Amino acid sequence: MKDAGITILQETPSYTFVISPTVLWVILSVFFILFLTISVIIIYHWTTYSYAPKTVGRVVKIYGFGAALLILSIVTSAILYTTST
Secondary structure (H helix, E strand, C coil): CCCCCCCCCCCCCCCCCCCCHHHHHHHHHHHHHHHHHHHHHHHHHHHHCCCCHHHHHHHHHHHHHHHHHHHHHHHHHHHHHHHHC
16 A cells, blocks of 8 residues: 555644752752761761771762762753853
8 A cells, every 4th residue: 555645743742841040059059068968977987987997088089079070060060051041
């Protein structure tokens, strides 16, 4: 059977979800405070109850570097989002 030249186009719904920059920065601030609180607790636990005290300094440095990269990327994304809206 040959196509009769009929084309059916189905439109897909488009959804737009926009967060206000103020709301975004409030959420990020709460996240940052929570992240700092948990980090202080974890580092305290590592330094107080560590199994191998020689490795704690290295672990804290690696954790701090990873945390700084994470926070830097989140803040950079938020700045780019804020300036684009």
